Amino acid sequence: MKKNIKFISLLLSLIIVFIILLKGLNVSKDYSNEKLNSKIDFSFKVKKLFNDEVINIEDLFNQEDLSVVNIWASWCVPCKDEHPNLMQLKDMNIKVVGINYKDNPKNAKNFLNLLGNPYSEIITDKDGTKSIEFGAIGVPETIVINGKTKSIIKKFIGPLSNENIIEIKSLINEKT
Amino acid sequence: MSNYFGNYSLYIALIASIYLIIKSYIDTNINIKNLNKNLVLITSVQTVMIIISFISLVVAFIISDFSNETVFNNSHTLKPLFYKISGSWGNHEGSLLLWLLVLSVFLYIFLLKSSSQNIKYRLLTLLFQQIIISGFLIFILLTSNPFNTVFPIPSEGLGLNPILQDPALAIHPPILYFGYVGTSIIFSTSLAAVVAGNIGDSWAKHIKSWVLVSWIFLTIGILLGSIWAYYELGWGGFWFWDPVENVSLMPWFCLTALLHTVIVLEKRNLFKEWTIILSITTFSLSMSGTFLVRSGILNSIHTFANDPSRGIFILSFLFVLVIMSVTIFFFNQKKLTSTIKNSFIISKETAILVNNWFMMFFLSVVLVGTIYPIFLEVLNGSKISVGPPFYHNLLIPFLIPFLVFMSFGPSLKWIKDKLKKFEYNLLIIFLASILISYFILINTEKKFLLSVPLIILSFYLLLVTINDFFNKKSSLSQKISHFGFSLLITSILLNGLFSNEFNANMKVGEERKFNDKVIKLNSVNVRDIDNYKSLKANFEIKNQNSFIQLSPEVRIYQQPFTITSEADIKTTLFSDNFLVFNILKDDGYYNVRYQYKPVMIWIWISTILISIGGLLSLIKKNEKKY
Amino acid sequence: MKKPKFINLILIFILIFKTSYANELNSQVDQITKNLRCLICQGQSVYDSQSDFAISMKTVVKNKLDEGKEEKEIYEYLKNKYGEWIVYEPELNQNTFLLWLIPLILFIFGGLLITRKVSIK
Numbered sequence: 001m002k003k004n005i006k007f008i009s010l011l012l013s014l015i016i017v018f019i020i021l022l023k024g025l026n027v028s029k030d031y032s033n034e035k036l037n038s039k040i041d042f043s044f045k046v047k048k049l050f051n052d053e054v055i056n057i058e059d060l061f062n063q064e065d066l067s068v069v070n071i072w073a074s075w076c077v078p079c080k081d082e083h084p085n086l087m088q089l090k091d092m093n094i095k096v097v098g099i100n101y102k103d104n105p106k107n108a109k110n111f112l113n114l115l116g117n118p119y120s121e122i123i124t125d126k127d128g129t130k131s132i133e134f135g136a137i138g139v140p141e142t143i144v145i146n147g148k149t150k151s152i153i154k155k156f157i158g159p160l161s162n163e164n165i166i167e168i169k170s171l172i173n174e175k176t
Numbered sequence: 177m178s179n180y181f182g183n184y185s186l187y188i189a190l191i192a193s194i195y196l197i198i199k200s201y202i203d204t205n206i207n208i209k210n211l212n213k214n215l216v217l218i219t220s221v222q223t224v225m226i227i228i229s230f231i232s233l234v235v236a237f238i239i240s241d242f243s244n245e246t247v248f249n250n251s252h253t254l255k256p257l258f259y260k261i262s263g264s265w266g267n268h269e270g271s272l273l274l275w276l277l278v279l280s281v282f283l284y285i286f287l288l289k290s291s292s293q294n295i296k297y298r299l300l301t302l303l304f305q306q307i308i309i310s311g312f313l314i315f316i317l318l319t320s321n322p323f324n325t326v327f328p329i330p331s332e333g334l335g336l337n338p339i340l341q342d343p344a345l346a347i348h349p350p351i352l353y354f355g356y357v358g359t360s361i362i363f364s365t366s367l368a369a370v371v372a373g374n375i376g377d378s379w380a381k382h383i384k385s386w387v388l389v390s391w392i393f394l395t396i397g398i399l400l401g402s403i404w405a406y407y408e409l410g411w412g413g414f415w416f417w418d419p420v421e422n423v424s425l426m427p428w429f430c431l432t433a434l435l436h437t438v439i440v441l442e443k444r445n446l447f448k449e450w451t452i453i454l455s456i457t458t459f460s461l462s463m464s465g466t467f468l469v470r471s472g473i474l475n476s477i478h479t480f481a482n483d484p485s486r487g488i489f490i491l492s493f494l495f496v497l498v499i500m501s502v503t504i505f506f507f508n509q510k511k512l513t514s515t516i517k518n519s520f521i522i523s524k525e526t527a528i529l530v531n532n533w534f535m536m537f538f539l540s541v542v543l544v545g546t547i548y549p550i551f552l553e554v555l556n557g558s559k560i561s562v563g564p565p566f567y568h569n570l571l572i573p574f575l576i577p578f579l580v581f582m583s584f585g586p587s588l589k590w591i592k593d594k595l596k597k598f599e600y601n602l603l604i605i606f607l608a609s610i611l612i613s614y615f616i617l618i619n620t621e622k623k624f625l626l627s628v629p630l631i632i633l634s635f636y637l638l639l640v641t642i643n644d645f646f647n648k649k650s651s652l653s654q655k656i657s658h659f660g661f662s663l664l665i666t667s668i669l670l671n672g673l674f675s676n677e678f679n680a681n682m683k684v685g686e687e688r689k690f691n692d693k694v695i696k697l698n699s700v701n702v703r704d705i706d707n708y709k710s711l712k713a714n715f716e717i718k719n720q721n722s723f724i725q726l727s728p729e730v731r732i733y734q735q736p737f738t739i740t741s742e743a744d745i746k747t748t749l750f751s752d753n754f755l756v757f758n759i760l761k762d763d764g765y766y767n768v769r770y771q772y773k774p775v776m777i778w779i780w781i782s783t784i785l786i787s788i789g790g791l792l793s794l795i796k797k798n799e800k801k802y
Numbered sequence: 803m804k805k806p807k808f809i810n811l812i813l814i815f816i817l818i819f820k821t822s823y824a825n826e827l828n829s830q831v832d833q834i835t836k837n838l839r840c841l842i843c844q845g846q847s848v849y850d851s852q853s854d855f856a857i858s859m860k861t862v863v864k865n866k867l868d869e870g871k872e873e874k875e876i877y878e879y880l881k882n883k884y885g886e887w888i889v890y891e892p893e894l895n896q897n898t899f900l901l902w903l904i905p906l907i908l909f910i911f912g913g914l915l916i917t918r919k920v921s922i923k
Binding site: 102 | 842854858859
């Protein structure tokens, strides 16, 4: 009897392990921190791309509302792919703050002249440290920030798709 | 052409496998005197078929037959012949075919070598081994066929990954697989012995060679993996606690425990149940290794293409095997009770139990550290990393009692030993090790709580194992292995404590001071070679009494676009000077990493010594037989 | 006698370390970045990686240290941004206590098992 209980409990635990590992197969191996509700410390200063003016990062964001931040670079190929979608956001009157990631200012300006400028403001991030303040891992990346709680509410890693644009729009409409 | 040969011979092998499973199952239930000749014949046919299949794949790689999808994905006409050949098992499909090949070859050898054994036992081993073989055959044919064709036939292959073109990495998988697959024989025979009821000293004697063979291959396999990581990855380390590395270490701990336990079974007819549990666990761990690596469930430096259906198959197959063996074990358990109940507290038996105790602990740390993140993520969605600090924190403190124990455990006698009278020899050795440690540690600022006793004890153990060469208490093979092991621990400790590292961005012509050395980047020469652009740097490292020149290289390949850094390593018996550099995006600066690593080479040498001990034991065992 | 030879060997051995220093000079940046996972790489630490992300991360860690932040604070800061995945040494909390505990429990359990199999008589 005792032996049977041992056997059955061992069998059951093996089955549980099996199920967990089976589920583990479907878990994405890529990094994502969508669930994270991380706060941003808005106390650092940044430089604007076009006029080299140094401002507090705080001043760029609406304290009451949601803001959209897009990290991009002229050397980044997927950034070109998502560019039309960003222009779409501009057409919808959604303000996007651009962070120019590890880029040559000249190339960045050329890039915008050629493809259009979807950003309401652009700041530079020469060494990539500003992007880390926003919890980014690379380019392109788009982040929706709640100005009131100073936290990230949504993050899109990689180029924005059409669905993402709709999602951003509905997020912002929800709020207002 | 070779695609057809390879493919159809696998089907024939599968048919043979099904026949053998049925036939051997029927035969075990009737009383027969001799093994049916057909069984051996069909097994040899199967083995030949699998060999043909494997050779077909190798040939397809050699002649760059891009109509074969595996060749197309993993080879390239520009590859040197050696890497074309090794490429055939460097990929998922080919590596499984290699597994299969070794499985069937080992089974065939088993059948030839076991003619003196009980017939039922041989039949059952054949049965269990064929279950494994058929599982792998079905797996290969369904999800990972190496002979899928591409049409239209491409003119060039895709596989020219320069990182994988390394001699250590080329022979590393086969060696490791010999070890893994050897454990399948241990698994099958132990299950067979459980059912046939012949677990005992004679079985232990018979199975010991297989344990030794697997253990030697596994040890060398792990060594080659570390050597590759050290020379090729260019980070200057040899062990990263990466999941893929851990996966090879786990069966090693288990096998090391088994290696010791089997001796007790052989000499004293004890620990029957435990031996079986270890045998089953060892193989399950080897299989899980394949599962964890090939399914892509792990985050690792060593990327492998992943396909969930493969993972599901291996996982299910693994669990069928585990549940089968657990069931067999439980329902035959009464055949396993030993006549003698307990062992005396001071005896070799107990010492080996303690050895097993530690091995199981080390195993559990590595196992839990490797799979815990998977479990956590499935159960509550949080993602954590378990890296080197975790393993170090849990393993290193336990090394202290382990080293103490290892210094006297192996010299205890069977059955009953007494506490020795005070030995002056050992006292002198102990004082000597304190003295050595003192002189070594006095130069450093580092006086960690843990490192002092660890260094002292590792030297103590080292000297004790050297001293053991002068007495006749144990066999030469054991002396060499244990000496190798203590040398390994000592080298790893010293290497870890005294390695130092310089990391900076430098321009050509620049000079930097580091400790008592001056590091200078003399030049960087750019050249076009075959299929890559080479940037060869020239560094000099000077101090008062030495002058070394190092020429690391950065290679820029265009197809596919990869940048690799070839470290330059100057090895002496005392230390390694390791230098690697990388291109930075801007302004002519290079990232330079220089490492001074004392006693590096002894880590390799000691591991080789450990396996030489095993090899000696194997040779001696076979000599006795004939 | 074997002893004098022994001592000679030992003396040579000690001399190897005479010229070597322990790595206490390694900067704190290196130490911290070795414990950070490079999130866009395959199983590499920030320290070992040359990717854009890793290079920026090194700068961030350096800046934070210059600001006078402690090692712990930097980990907390980064965990807030990227989750616990970024740190190689999992902290002890409700998610991870089993990770640290299971091996220790098994060790104790193994010890008890051995005492049952061993007798003093």
